[in-house]
Amino acid sequence: MNLQFWFEFASTYSYPAVMRIDKAAAARGVSIEWRPFLLGPLFHAQQGLKDSPFNAVPVKGSYMWRDMERICERYSLPFRRPGRFPQNGLMAARITHSLGQEDRPNFVKAVYQANFVHDRDISDPQILHAAARRAGLDPLETLAAMTSEPVKQQLKDETAKAADLGIFGAPSFLTEDGELFWGNDRLEDALDWAVRGTLRPNSQN
Amino acid sequence: MNLQFWFEFASTYSYPAVMRIDKAAAARGVSIEWRPFLLGPLFHAQQGLKDSPFNAVPVKGSYMWRDMERICERYSLPFRRPGRFPQNGLMAARITHSLGQEDRPNFVKAVYQANFVHDRDISDPQILHAAARRAGLDPLETLAAMTSEPVKQQLKDETAKAADLGIFGAPSFLTEDGELFWGNDRLEDALDWAVRGTLRPNSQN
Numbered sequence: 415m416n417l418q419f420w421f422e423f424a425s426t427y428s429y430p431a432v433m434r435i436d437k438a439a440a441a442r443g444v445s446i447e448w449r450p451f452l453l454g455p456l457f458h459a460q461q462g463l464k465d466s467p468f469n470a471v472p473v474k475g476s477y478m479w480r481d482m483e484r485i486c487e488r489y490s491l492p493f494r495r496p497g498r499f500p501q502n503g504l505m506a507a508r509i510t511h512s513l514g515q516e517d518r519p520n521f522v523k524a525v526y527q528a529n530f531v532h533d534r535d536i537s538d539p540q541i542l543h544a545a546a547r548r549a550g551l552d553p554l555e556t557l558a559a560m561t562s563e564p565v566k567q568q569l570k571d572e573t574a575k576a577a578d579l580g581i582f583g584a585p586s587f588l589t590e591d592g593e594l595f596w597g598n599d600r601l602e603d604a605l606d607w608a609v610r611g612t613l614r615p616n617s618q619n
Numbered sequence: 620m621n622l623q624f625w626f627e628f629a630s631t632y633s634y635p636a637v638m639r640i641d642k643a644a645a646a647r648g649v650s651i652e653w654r655p656f657l658l659g660p661l662f663h664a665q666q667g668l669k670d671s672p673f674n675a676v677p678v679k680g681s682y683m684w685r686d687m688e689r690i691c692e693r694y695s696l697p698f699r700r701p702g703r704f705p706q707n708g709l710m711a712a713r714i715t716h717s718l719g720q721e722d723r724p725n726f727v728k729a730v731y732q733a734n735f736v737h738d739r740d741i742s743d744p745q746i747l748h749a750a751a752r753r754a755g756l757d758p759l760e761t762l763a764a765m766t767s768e769p770v771k772q773q774l775k776d777e778t779a780k781a782a783d784l785g786i787f788g789a790p791s792f793l794t795e796d797g798e799l800f801w802g803n804d805r806l807e808d809a810l811d812w813a814v815r816g817t818l819r820p821n822s823q824n
Contacts, residue, residue, distance in 0.1 A: 434821075460676055460678050460679075461675075461676050470666075471665055471666050471787065473665050473785055473786075473787045474665075474787055476785060477785060477787065477799060477801060480798075480799075481800075481801075484798075484818055485818075487817070487818070488818040488819070488820060488821055489820075489821055490820075580678055580681060580682060581678075582676065582678045582679055582682065593685075593689075594682060594685075595686075596682060596686075599804055599805070600804070612692070613689055613690075613692070613693040614693070615693060615694075615695075616639075616693055616694055
């Protein structure tokens with residue numbers, strides 16, 4: 415079974431999903447397709463927003479930052495609220511698109527940790543260089559994708575594809591039979607659907 | 620332990636929460652304070668919206684309707700997409716405020732079922748009359764709250780209180796120690812926090 419995992423490097427709730435998805439997918443025998451896209455153009459086209467909804471609607475932002483603290487504590491994930499939000503994930507997304515699926519998870523995780531644990535600027539080539547090295551990649555070769563015209567176009571196409579699929583936020587998950595799930599807290603639902611074609615009955619009551 | 624349950628009669632995701640909360644709360648020994656409020660004024664003040672975000676942003680609406688189907692199937696809750704959305708829940712909210720806590724759950728459930736199962740107009744006094752009767756209340760006495768000046772003011776005050784608490788959507792849950800949780804899918808988290816003062820570690824992986 416396969417699950418498409420659509421994420422945006424600036425997205426807060428994508429961070430716990432990125433850190434959790436490998437283990438949760440392996441437990442169910444689901445393979446993950448890592449697909450970074452840009453959420454900014456979708457926010458603008460769909461909602462007329464020029465900034466994250468968490469900045470545009472401060473009451474939502476306050477809730478989200480507290481919720482992130484609670485969620486990361488639940489999953490024992492280190493988390494520090496970044497000094498700037500949202501960060502510019504364009505270069506990281508381009509690089510990821512230039513990598514094969516097998517090389518994506520480690521690089522992606524290193525970038526999210528740079529953003530949400532170490533409060534680094536993820537548009538800075540030095541930070542991306544370090545992330546590539548941490549992921550066991552050749553840094554210079556990897557960073558070449560930042561200015562590659564074909565990669566630029568590929569990322570634009572992927573972002574258009576996300577819109578076509580009905581995606582409006584991140585993280586989003588798409589099953590082979592076309593079911594879309596939005597949000598870190600729907601990760602398990604999406605994986606269960608990928609396996610069973612339905613949700614598991616609620617077992618928490 | 621106590622949990623405040625803030626809901627809006629027009630809110631789709633409030634429907635599964637309304638139907639599920641009693642059992643989930645009883646299983647944990649948590650008592651529920653049922654607090655209807657009006658989301659429209661908050662959407663307008665916080666986001667400049669004059670309609671539900673699910674109408675203002677169609678891609679979000681499409682997702683929500685499919686998600687509601689999946690969720691209601693999971694919980695074995697009957698669900699029919701209403702012909703009109705959002706409905707006007709003002710009268711139902713006023714009536715609920717005039718009731719003691721012990722009389723609220725059954726009336727509230729009857730109104731949500733009228734909306735999301737039977738596709739009835741919940742601003743129609745006849746429908747509210749039937750809901751009151753189904754809840755074992757005196758219908759005429761109950762419906763008097765629709766035009767009561769003190770009740771009108773009480774609901775306005777509650778809606779202002781919701782805004783003060785940082786509420787921006789429904790359903791929302793507030794613990795005694797001030798933690799806010801938003802969304803039907805966070806009901807169990809909110810109840811667990813009410814009991815333990817923290818989230819349960821994730822057990823689904």
